[in-house]
Amino acid sequence: MKIIKNPPRADWKAICKRPVLKAENLQQLVNQIFEEVKVGGDKAIAKYTQLFDKTSISTLAVSRAEIEKAERELPNELKEAIQLAASTITKFHKAQMPQKIEVETAPGVICWQEARPIDKVGIYIPGGTAPLFSTVLMLAIPAKIAKCNEIVLCTPPDKNGNINPAILYVANYVGVSKVYKVGGIQAIAGMTFGTEYIPAVYKIFGPGNQYVTAAKQRAAQLGVAIDMPAGPSELLVLADKTSNPAFVASDLLSQAEHGADSQVICVVKSENLISEIEEEVNGQLEQLPRKAIAEKAMENSKFVMLEEEQDCIDFINEYAPEHFIICCKNEEFYTKNIRNAGSVFIGNYTPESAGDYASGTNHTLPTNGYAKSFSGVNMDAFLKKVTFQKISKSGIQNIGSAIEIMAEAEGLQAHKNAVTLRLNSLKND
Amino acid sequence: MKIIKNPPRADWKAICKRPVLKAENLQQLVNQIFEEVKVGGDKAIAKYTQLFDKTSISTLAVSRAEIEKAERELPNELKEAIQLAASTITKFHKAQMPQKIEVETAPGVICWQEARPIDKVGIYIPGGTAPLFSTVLMLAIPAKIAKCNEIVLCTPPDKNGNINPAILYVANYVGVSKVYKVGGIQAIAGMTFGTEYIPAVYKIFGPGNQYVTAAKQRAAQLGVAIDMPAGPSELLVLADKTSNPAFVASDLLSQAEHGADSQVICVVKSENLISEIEEEVNGQLEQLPRKAIAEKAMENSKFVMLEEEQDCIDFINEYAPEHFIICCKNEEFYTKNIRNAGSVFIGNYTPESAGDYASGTNHTLPTNGYAKSFSGVNMDAFLKKVTFQKISKSGIQNIGSAIEIMAEAEGLQAHKNAVTLRLNSLKND
Numbered sequence: 138m139k140i141i142k143n144p145p146r147a148d149w150k151a152i153c154k155r156p157v158l159k160a161e162n163l164q165q166l167v168n169q170i171f172e173e174v175k176v177g178g179d180k181a182i183a184k185y186t187q188l189f190d191k192t193s194i195s196t197l198a199v200s201r202a203e204i205e206k207a208e209r210e211l212p213n214e215l216k217e218a219i220q221l222a223a224s225t226i227t228k229f230h231k232a233q234m235p236q237k238i239e240v241e242t243a244p245g246v247i248c249w250q251e252a253r254p255i256d257k258v259g260i261y262i263p264g265g266t267a268p269l270f271s272t273v274l275m276l277a278i279p280a281k282i283a284k285c286n287e288i289v290l291c292t293p294p295d296k297n298g299n300i301n302p303a304i305l306y307v308a309n310y311v312g313v314s315k316v317y318k319v320g321g322i323q324a325i326a327g328m329t330f331g332t333e334y335i336p337a338v339y340k341i342f343g344p345g346n347q348y349v350t351a352a353k354q355r356a357a358q359l360g361v362a363i364d365m366p367a368g369p370s371e372l373l374v375l376a377d378k379t380s381n382p383a384f385v386a387s388d389l390l391s392q393a394e395h396g397a398d399s400q401v402i403c404v405v406k407s408e409n410l411i412s413e414i415e416e417e418v419n420g421q422l423e424q425l426p427r428k429a430i431a432e433k434a435m436e437n438s439k440f441v442m443l444e445e446e447q448d449c450i451d452f453i454n455e456y457a458p459e460h461f462i463i464c465c466k467n468e469e470f471y472t473k474n475i476r477n478a479g480s481v482f483i484g485n486y487t488p489e490s491a492g493d494y495a496s497g498t499n500h501t502l503p504t505n506g507y508a509k510s511f512s513g514v515n516m517d518a519f520l521k522k523v524t525f526q527k528i529s530k531s532g533i534q535n536i537g538s539a540i541e542i543m544a545e546a547e548g549l550q551a552h553k554n555a556v557t558l559r560l561n562s563l564k565n566d
Numbered sequence: 567m568k569i570i571k572n573p574p575r576a577d578w579k580a581i582c583k584r585p586v587l588k589a590e591n592l593q594q595l596v597n598q599i600f601e602e603v604k605v606g607g608d609k610a611i612a613k614y615t616q617l618f619d620k621t622s623i624s625t626l627a628v629s630r631a632e633i634e635k636a637e638r639e640l641p642n643e644l645k646e647a648i649q650l651a652a653s654t655i656t657k658f659h660k661a662q663m664p665q666k667i668e669v670e671t672a673p674g675v676i677c678w679q680e681a682r683p684i685d686k687v688g689i690y691i692p693g694g695t696a697p698l699f700s701t702v703l704m705l706a707i708p709a710k711i712a713k714c715n716e717i718v719l720c721t722p723p724d725k726n727g728n729i730n731p732a733i734l735y736v737a738n739y740v741g742v743s744k745v746y747k748v749g750g751i752q753a754i755a756g757m758t759f760g761t762e763y764i765p766a767v768y769k770i771f772g773p774g775n776q777y778v779t780a781a782k783q784r785a786a787q788l789g790v791a792i793d794m795p796a797g798p799s800e801l802l803v804l805a806d807k808t809s810n811p812a813f814v815a816s817d818l819l820s821q822a823e824h825g826a827d828s829q830v831i832c833v834v835k836s837e838n839l840i841s842e843i844e845e846e847v848n849g850q851l852e853q854l855p856r857k858a859i860a861e862k863a864m865e866n867s868k869f870v871m872l873e874e875e876q877d878c879i880d881f882i883n884e885y886a887p888e889h890f891i892i893c894c895k896n897e898e899f900y901t902k903n904i905r906n907a908g909s910v911f912i913g914n915y916t917p918e919s920a921g922d923y924a925s926g927t928n929h930t931l932p933t934n935g936y937a938k939s940f941s942g943v944n945m946d947a948f949l950k951k952v953t954f955q956k957i958s959k960s961g962i963q964n965i966g967s968a969i970e971i972m973a974e975a976e977g978l979q980a981h982k983n984a985v986t987l988r989l990n991s992l993k994n995d
Contacts, residue, residue: 215975218968225671225965232669233679240661242654242926250662253905255939256883267977303975339939362939366789381991387984394980426979454685472954476682483956486988490981491957494972495965497671498953510684510768510791512951522941524927525901527912528920536654536924539647543923546644546732548696550855551823552919555816559915562810 138403138418138435140411142442146451153456155368155505156398156437163351167322171355174326179333185323186294190264194298197334199316204309207302218495219307222274225497230279233516245532252520255362257287257336259328260313261343261353264293264320268301269344275499275514276342277311283519288313289328289338293320321345325352329361340364342501342514364514368505369398372489373458375449375471376414377406380464381485386417388462389438390431391490397433402456404441404449406465411440450474457508460489477509530566533559567832567847567864569840571871575880582885584797584934585827585866592780596751600784603755608762614752615723619693623727626763628745633738636731647924648736651703654926659708662945674961681949684791686716686765688757689742690772690782693722693749697730698773704928704943705771706740712948717742718757718767722749750774754781758790769793771930771943793943797934798827801918802887804878804900805843806835809893810914815846817891817918818867819860826862831885833870833878835894840869879903886937889918908932908942959995962988 144152173181179197187193239249260276262269273290280288290313292304300318308316317335319327331337340362341353350367357363372392376385389401405411418435425431443449450471453461457477465471468483475481479502480492493500501514512518528536537556544552573581602610608626616622668678689705691698702719709717719742721733729747737745746764748756760766769791770782779796786792801821805814818830834840847864854860872878879900882890886906894900897912904910908931909921922929930943941947957965966985973981 215971218971221672221965221968222972225675225677228671229669229677229679232667235664238661240658240926242657243650243924246654246920246925248654248658248926250658250944256905269976271972271976360795360935362936383987384984387980387987391978391980391984394978421980421983424979424983426977431980475952476685477950478952481952481954483954484958486959486962487955487957488962488969488984488988490969490973490978490984491675491962491965492953492955493981494969495672496675496955496957497669497677498955506789507791508950508952510950512949513953515679515951515953517946517951520941521906521932521937521939522944522946523904523907523910523937524921524942524944525910525912526916526921526925526927528916528925529913530915533915533917533920536650536920539650540917540919540923542643542647543651543700544919547698547700548855549820549823549919550853551816551820551850551860552922554850554853555813555820555917555919558812558816559917562813 138415138438138440140440143444144441149452149455152439152441153506155371155400163348167351167355170322171326171329174323174332175330182319182323182327182332185321186319189321190293191296192294192298194294194318197317197319199300199305199318204305207305210302211306215303216306219274219310222271222495223278223311225495226274226278227282229497230282230516234282235516235520235522243532243535245529245535246526248524248526250522250524252522254283254285255340255519255521256285257338258285258289258519259338259341260288260290261324261341261345261349262290262292262304263345263349264295268303270301270303270307271494271500272344273304273307274311275501277308277313279514279516280519281312283516285519287336287338289336290316291319291324291328294318322348322352325349325356329356329359364501364518365503365511366507369400370395371400371458371504372460372462373402373404373453373456374462375404375453375465376410377465378410379466382410382413383417384485384488385414385464386421388489389418390421390425391488392460393431393434393438394425394427397430399434401434401438402441402458404443404453406444406449408442411442446470457506459502459504459508460492462489479503479508479513530563534563567844567867567869569869572873573870578881578884581868581870582935584800584829592777596780596784599751600755600758603752603761604759611748611752611756611761614750615748618750619722620725621723621727623723623747626746626748628729628734628747633734636734639731640735644732645735648703648739651700651924652707652740654924655703655707656711658926659711659945663711664945664949664951672961672964674958674964675955677953677955679951679953681951683712683714684769684948684950685714686767687714687718687948688767688770689717689719690753690770690774690778691719691721691733692774692778693724697732699730699732699736700923700929701773702733702736703740704930706737706742708943708945709948710741712945714948716765716767718765719745720748720753720757723747751777751781754778754785758785758788793930793947794932794940795936798829799824800829800887800933801889801891802831802833802882802885803891804833804882804894805839806894807839808895811839811842812846813914813917814843814893815850818847819850819854820917820919821889822860822863822867823854823856826859828863830863830867831870831887833872833882835873835878837871840871875899886935888931888933888937889921891918906938908937959992963992
């Protein structure tokens, strides 16, 4: 890790910069697969599943028998862990359901706002080495609470045409309507256009590699909403002498093992903490099966020493971390003044991995500084808020003249006329 | 208007299709101006203001003297109308401010969600024939309520280098921090990169022509959030025999005068209503100063006759109108079952223009079917919801083992280790 002591504010922007990704230009490949799936449907999907996933499957839809097999196979202790996580996630997200808001904005003018579910949502879960069944929990549970009618899940099959049993178990446990064995660009294209098997959806959620990211961008151009812009995972820990260096090191490493392009930042207020944490990082790193990945990520990572509390929080707000761990005495100062962060973890017994799995908060969070303008996935992501207004005769008499004057001033005579006609009709009332 | 009677469901998708826009490829022009503004700052902006707005201005920032002049010049009755609108908009948006949500998801595991303002927001207001001061109300009022630190407004100057006084009056009245005389692509580029005068912002709001739309898309690629995808304005009216044909016609026309590419749909349950409404449309059209525009828009527009209530609401949800007016006896059925709409207007005395100006709801709404997945602008658009969690020693003892098991199953050993270290430290407690 690099050590940066008391950097002047002019340098902060450069320090906060995330490692630049060499984004290959995938546009042409994405456009081609989208065009083929649009025209050829499931046949085109089968072609690309054969090409990329090296398997040919007779049917895209996961069968009841496959789900039952997954349920039998999955160890009981994993099922119980999943059930505990599902319960905390459900509690926290249910509490977020927006209430109807109603205001009489002027006498006789009633306005209200009500949430409505997004009818059809798609969830993409990557395959590969780590079966991210926890992401199924994080996306499908709020979709169910929101009462989305159709919840579609796509995830790539392995070489034998199978899906990881933990993914199937979770999908079934939380009530996903349909699971399809399809991954990558062709999965996103399928949910964009719809095929014989896969329904077209209005919004696509979920993580993925650069192919999936490029495909989601294409889907967005074609009118399908997406959850948020993608980027490598990241963590910022603020530590002082009340923190436990071993715990801090374990949190830094748990972020670093996500990928070689992950980034961690450790903000400290005093110098001697740096060597203690570094020593722990080096020791723990040796034990990790994903040591090579974590080591590479640690090279991108930084200790930033800032002596003043106000400088610390200003720097953290400038960085806008996806995950922000506060391990310091004056934690209230930071919880009060943090403005830009995805999710915040407070105290020595709140590791970031708690939020990844089982505290109840969502782990789909804005990276790459997007915490300045985006929320993490929460109930709002599965809902639209629709406004309603109902104006009585006396209500339009109260605000009608203001509308006429403003419409006229904007040069919109027909807007004015819609009010004038109504006001005139009431003159004889 | 075209008349479509009892269309089968298979035809609905085609009927709901919006007129296809011939989108010129503006990418090259946008990229060039962005590059120049990034490097050249205000000098590049001045060059393009000269080129597109045919004026050279000495300073981009609107002065105190200009604002005072606008205040003196604006007619009192317009000021009072604006103040009434500001009061209803403020009331409705203040009521939407999200509250802190806190849940103990498991014993010792406290999770909460709090809203934080987006620190820096930019508002774009087009120039041209209609000075859209009402949009300043709709975007700046919620930004102020959200406590966004910096609210920047860009709007193009006229040939004499001036801004419409109503725009300046509203901006000052609602508390916009900074107003700049700059329009088009160069304005969006300025708010994306920041210049000597214009601050870089985290999110850009506001309507605009195809140049502004293309520029906002470029800004989004560069990491600046935008309010929503743009499209021509649209309205769907549901009318039965309890509706007033003259009122319905006036609403259809008030939408149609926005632009030749606007679209209106009138869903009716019985045939004889069609001719009554059409007659009113033709009569009122003659009186309109923007007749040519409205006439063109009406050519794209449709009467859709559907006899069954359920078919009506299903069709409307498939269309997903930006504005939806309900003028029928059974209005509760529609307010209850509408799932996809931007803003809903209920009854004979609730014209769509009320929502454009003064009912209190926001007029920045999803078009082109985006109401299936997007909300209109509301308080959420100016906020991020940040999650927090604090876990006690006993809390991590309660959920720690579930985290360990799940992290292990996902192959993320360092995630597990962050918990194991903490649990081990507590064994001797």
